[in-house]
Amino acid sequence: MTSGSIATERPDVSRSRAAARVGFGPAIRSEWVKFRSVRGWIIGMIVAGLLVLLTGVFLAGNGSIGCQNGPNSPALTGKACLPPVPIGPGGEAVSDSFYFVHQPLVGNGSITIRVTALTGIYTQGLAQVGQAPPPAHKGLEPWAKAGIIIKASTRPGSAYAAMMVTGSHGVRMQYDYTSDVAGLPGLASAASPRWLRLTRSGDTIAGYDSADGRHWALVGTAHLTGLSRAVQAGMFAATPPYNKATTSLFGGSDQGGPALATGSFDNLGLRGNWPAGAWSGVNIGTNKLTPRSPGGFRRAGSAFAVSGSGDIAPLAPGPLSPIPSTTVEEPLAGVFVGLIAVVVVAAMFFTVEYRRGLIRVTLAATPHRGRVLAAKAIVIGSVAFITGLAASILAVWLGLPKERNVGEYVLPVSTFTEVRVIVGTAAFVAVAAVLAVAIGAILRRSAAAVTTVIGLIVLPFLLSVTVLPVSVADWVLRITPAAGLAIQQSIPNYPQLSTNASAAAGVYPLTPWAGFAVLCLYAVAALAMAAVLLRRRDA
Amino acid sequence: MSTALSPSRPAAQRPGLTAIRDALRAEWVKQRTASSAAWLLAGLIAATVAISAAAIAANRCPAGLTCPVDTTKLSLTGVEFGEAVVAILAVLPICNEYSTGMIRVTLAAMPRRAVVVAVKAAIVSGMVLAAGIVAVLACVLAGRLILPGHGFSPARGFPPLSLADGPTLRAAAGSVLYLGLIALLSVGVAAIVRDSAVTIGAVLGLLYLFPVIATFVGNMTWHNRLERYTPLAGLNIQATTGLRSLPISPWAGLGVLAVWAMIALVGGALSVRLRDA
Numbered sequence: 001m002t003s004g005s006i007a008t009e010r011p012d013v014s015r016s017r018a019a020a021r022v023g024f025g026p027a028i029r030s031e032w033v034k035f036r037s038v039r040g041w042i043i044g045m046i047v048a049g050l051l052v053l054l055t056g057v058f059l060a061g062n063g064s065i066g067c068q069n070g071p072n073s074p075a076l077t078g079k080a081c082l083p084p085v086p087i088g089p090g091g092e093a094v095s096d097s098f099y100f101v102h103q104p105l106v107g108n109g110s111i112t113i114r115v116t117a118l119t120g121i122y123t124q125g126l127a128q129v130g131q132a133p134p135p136a137h138k139g140l141e142p143w144a145k146a147g148i149i150i151k152a153s154t155r156p157g158s159a160y161a162a163m164m165v166t167g168s169h170g171v172r173m174q175y176d177y178t179s180d181v182a183g184l185p186g187l188a189s190a191a192s193p194r195w196l197r198l199t200r201s202g203d204t205i206a207g208y209d210s211a212d213g214r215h216w217a218l219v220g221t222a223h224l225t226g227l228s229r230a231v232q233a234g235m236f237a238a239t240p241p242y243n244k245a246t247t248s249l250f251g252g253s254d255q256g257g258p259a260l261a262t263g264s265f266d267n268l269g270l271r272g273n274w275p276a277g278a279w280s281g282v283n284i285g286t287n288k289l290t291p292r293s294p295g296g297f298r299r300a301g302s303a304f305a306v307s308g309s310g311d312i313a314p315l316a317p318g319p320l321s322p323i324p325s326t327t328v329e330e331p332l333a334g335v336f337v338g339l340i341a342v343v344v345v346a347a348m349f350f351t352v353e354y355r356r357g358l359i360r361v362t363l364a365a366t367p368h369r370g371r372v373l374a375a376k377a378i379v380i381g382s383v384a385f386i387t388g389l390a391a392s393i394l395a396v397w398l399g400l401p402k403e404r405n406v407g408e409y410v411l412p413v414s415t416f417t418e419v420r421v422i423v424g425t426a427a428f429v430a431v432a433a434v435l436a437v438a439i440g441a442i443l444r445r446s447a448a449a450v451t452t453v454i455g456l457i458v459l460p461f462l463l464s465v466t467v468l469p470v471s472v473a474d475w476v477l478r479i480t481p482a483a484g485l486a487i488q489q490s491i492p493n494y495p496q497l498s499t500n501a502s503a504a505a506g507v508y509p510l511t512p513w514a515g516f517a518v519l520c521l522y523a524v525a526a527l528a529m530a531a532v533l534l535r536r537r538d539a
Numbered sequence: 540m541s542t543a544l545s546p547s548r549p550a551a552q553r554p555g556l557t558a559i560r561d562a563l564r565a566e567w568v569k570q571r572t573a574s575s576a577a578w579l580l581a582g583l584i585a586a587t588v589a590i591s592a593a594a595i596a597a598n599r600c601p602a603g604l605t606c607p608v609d610t611t612k613l614s615l616t617g618v619e620f621g622e623a624v625v626a627i628l629a630v631l632p633i634c635n636e637y638s639t640g641m642i643r644v645t646l647a648a649m650p651r652r653a654v655v656v657a658v659k660a661a662i663v664s665g666m667v668l669a670a671g672i673v674a675v676l677a678c679v680l681a682g683r684l685i686l687p688g689h690g691f692s693p694a695r696g697f698p699p700l701s702l703a704d705g706p707t708l709r710a711a712a713g714s715v716l717y718l719g720l721i722a723l724l725s726v727g728v729a730a731i732v733r734d735s736a737v738t739i740g741a742v743l744g745l746l747y748l749f750p751v752i753a754t755f756v757g758n759m760t761w762h763n764r765l766e767r768y769t770p771l772a773g774l775n776i777q778a779t780t781g782l783r784s785l786p787i788s789p790w791a792g793l794g795v796l797a798v799w800a801m802i803a804l805v806g807g808a809l810s811v812r813l814r815d816a
Binding site for chain 2: 040044059062340447450451461465466469471504
């Protein structure tokens, strides 16, 4: 009896072990055969790819751009309006326009100054031909700035390091356009002045600040590569144009106009070799698309007042960009349209098994239920990835020239970033498909599964770009799977820039990989829940 | 042969009022006894009111600023999202019959196929209209209660929402009709497509992709075209301020949606009639 029962059990154990060893490959293979033999699903995926491509190419470069060089000159359109865009040392497009009171500094040295005031004026709207100019109001933009700067040359886009006071962000050290370090807080005034110092030693420039001119604190250190022996150094002032955005439901309205910031300086102290011995003032950078207030400087004994407009900062997309700029991911905005088709196919990939009772055959062939789920996720994820990748590559390849043709400036990014944007878009589609197949396994019904996934991904995004105020939309795009779209953002969010940009302009609250991780977490959670339910429930 | 056909002819070809009443009753019994319909109607009301209330609560008019907000439209925001539930609700009666094979029984009992589609459309849109009235009234009430505390007070030019106000009444009633038309559109697409997942995808795509594309398209000509000729135009019925700058007038916008719904319904009826079940 005993020996007989042992003898019959043994083959069972070895057979199940053998099944476990060979189980996964055939499971994937059979799911792939199922997918490829349903014509509707293949068509669905092709439709998805075409929708991504066609919508993307349609949306890319759809704006119209016009400008005029002066009140009486002919109206220009498109590329003719695009000014030369300076490129910073890091390869990014920058705006580099300010009023510069400078002289050469040869070799090592330092410049020290006391800032006693930063004031500003702005006008709402532009002067119209034949009308009185709009009245000037007193006020400062948050990122109005004035202070001292050491710059490789007066060429826009050249390397620099600067210490400055700002409209509402205290003392900052900024260098090479993208770097921004906070110093003392508060606005400079006669009662509470700010002392600033820059010290050059070879390629290294150190920034210090002080409230009294005796106790100094190091704010930051910049390494400007390739600095020549003679650099330009001195005082500067700049301010972005006035902008007041009333964000509300159904689109905000931007009111803007030229602005001018004035920094008041005294106690100028120079060390090192300053051969010129005299200051000269110049407006760095011009841009016929953005009206600028003319800058200038006045000197009274040892006191200076420097006025300027413009900005020294990276360029970012959004309504406040000084030129009509766009991004490499713009032709990929159509991913949303294709996503719905992908979600439908992915959800059905599981739910149809329940409709026809096929699931019982599937589970008889592959008794390990988690393996069925994994095989389906792998197959649909791979198909969605390849579809998304092909559509993304084509959309960028066809869309970017179209954007350039209408005169939009495509903000340059590194090759790595461009690959991340394109491959990331495909990965977004793939993970969304995996989420859909898992939700299909959980809900078992096509209609419910499709609606749930669209409600999780498309609706939050739609709410965020249309009706929600930016503050609420930022949270929606952090906690819903729509956060994954951040993988498409090629230009990072620079804190030293007021952009008024929202998701509608392609700016997301989370960094690209963090946003993508949120989507992946949803997919993993849905897969885990589906695996548990699949094991617990009868088919 | 001819004797075999003749008895069935009078019933099949002249569906008198009785036949239509019977058909309506049959569909009503189906809907009443399927638990999903009641849940979805409750979900329609809940989703519409919740999103409206959230949108109202998320908007404030800070002191000292002028706020160009259409408070009626703001209070009816949920309608644009409740329509997703309407789509499911309207798609299931047809798609479920096709997926279970029940459609063959239905068509055997009611051989006039166009009547089947019409009756399903009538029952579904009737239920949606009833639930829509409740949802829209609750949205207006939410706006009336919450808005004054968020800076949208009578003193600053925002009288409390009231259905006695002509434009607000038009926006509210129009929103109910809008939901009804979405139901008709969904029934039509369902009769053409038959599969529930694909139908839902198609209807939600039709409803939600145009607003996203309209947001991203930079070209004003295309933006206006999208707002004028897609189902999106129907939402203009909610506007009470800035009527002159609308891409299409409120009732004309609803008319555009009605045309879409009619095309879908006629296409659905033809599809059911011409294709095998």
